[in-house]
Amino acid sequence: MSNLKIAIQGVPGSFHHQVALANFGEETEILPFNTFELVAKSVATGDADFAVMAIENSIAGAILPNYELIDRYELTIRDEFYLPIAHQLMALPGQKIEDIHEVRSHPMALLQCKSFFAQYPDIILKDDVDTAAVAKQIATEKWTGIGAIASSIAAEIYGLEIIGKNIQTVQSNFTRFIILQSQKETNPSNPNKASIKVTIQNNKGGLAKLLTLMSDNDLDLSKIQSIPVIQKPWEYAFFMDTVFEDYVKFKQTMIEIQKRFGEVKIFGEYISRK
Numbered sequence: 001m002s003n004l005k006i007a008i009q010g011v012p013g014s015f016h017h018q019v020a021l022a023n024f025g026e027e028t029e030i031l032p033f034n035t036f037e038l039v040a041k042s043v044a045t046g047d048a049d050f051a052v053m054a055i056e057n058s059i060a061g062a063i064l065p066n067y068e069l070i071d072r073y074e075l076t077i078r079d080e081f082y083l084p085i086a087h088q089l090m091a092l093p094g095q096k097i098e099d100i101h102e103v104r105s106h107p108m109a110l111l112q113c114k115s116f117f118a119q120y121p122d123i124i125l126k127d128d129v130d131t132a133a134v135a136k137q138i139a140t141e142k143w144t145g146i147g148a149i150a151s152s153i154a155a156e157i158y159g160l161e162i163i164g165k166n167i168q169t170v171q172s173n174f175t176r177f178i179i180l181q182s183q184k185e186t187n188p189s190n191p192n193k194a195s196i197k198v199t200i201q202n203n204k205g206g207l208a209k210l211l212t213l214m215s216d217n218d219l220d221l222s223k224i225q226s227i228p229v230i231q232k233p234w235e236y237a238f239f240m241d242t243v244f245e246d247y248v249k250f251k252q253t254m255i256e257i258q259k260r261f262g263e264v265k266i267f268g269e270y271i272s273r274k
């Protein structure tokens with residue numbers, strides 16, 4: 001695929017950039033943004049054809065605000081992508097870890113490397129927009145004493161030296177990304193996974209009954225997340241990912257849930273990449 005415009009959060013060398021290239025090829029035009037909100041907006045307005053958005057990490061957990069963005073901007077999930085994440089601590093060439101008094105990175109990256117920095121209590125950890133943007137800034141501003149946590153590709157692009165290798169807490173660390181579009185149609189012909197939102201009234205056992213109905217219909221729940229309903233304090237909607245073999249049965253179950261429990265919104269039907 002070429003000439004497509006793909007919105008990402010981050011600059012070249014970021015993990016989002018890597019996922020965009022892996023999915024759409026080197027020919028695509030990357031539209032970099034500083035926030036996930038702007039990424040979502042650019043797809044909703046048609047400025048970008050698709051977006052790449054991190055949604056959860058195997059160490060740090062879900063990126064909750066992104067669920068709300070998909071919902072609010074009425075976006076559709078068309079695919080998913082699991083990227084193995086290895087974090088490197090990098091600085092200007094010649095700098096040693098003893099020289100570093102501050103490390104900046106994306107908050108999710110800092111969370112994934114927390115144990116490494118427990119041995120360096122004097123290093124201040126600071127949130128920044130994305131991993132590669134810090135690497136770029138260190139290189140252009142020639143900052144000494146400051147380190148970035150980013151990918152080895154970012155170190156290569158911006159000419160930094162890796163002074164801490166694979167510093168993520170758990171060596172096998174994955175981030176799940178989703179590919180978003182604005183149109184509702186163009187689902188793959190044989191989806192076996194869906195992301196849905198169910199808003200149920202707070203009745204005793206309501207969630208248990210909903211989950212039983214799903215399980216009785218062979219819908220395997222792979223993820224569940226509760227999100228506050230903003231207009232109604234202390235009420236929650238459930239975002240769920242479900243994997244299935246029988247698409248027709250999945251559709252019938254969605255109708256059944258709608259009848260018995262409340263509003264169902266399908267964010268996307270796609271192929272599981274796990």
Ligand SMILES: O=C(O)C(=O)C[C@]1(C(=O)O)C=C[C@@H](O)C=C1
Pocket residue numbers: 009010013014015016017054057085106108109129130131132175
């Ligand atoms: O900063 C980046 O490079 C990103 O692509 C962001 C991001 C995230 O949003 O979680 C992507 C993957 C990693 O888990 C850490 C950071």
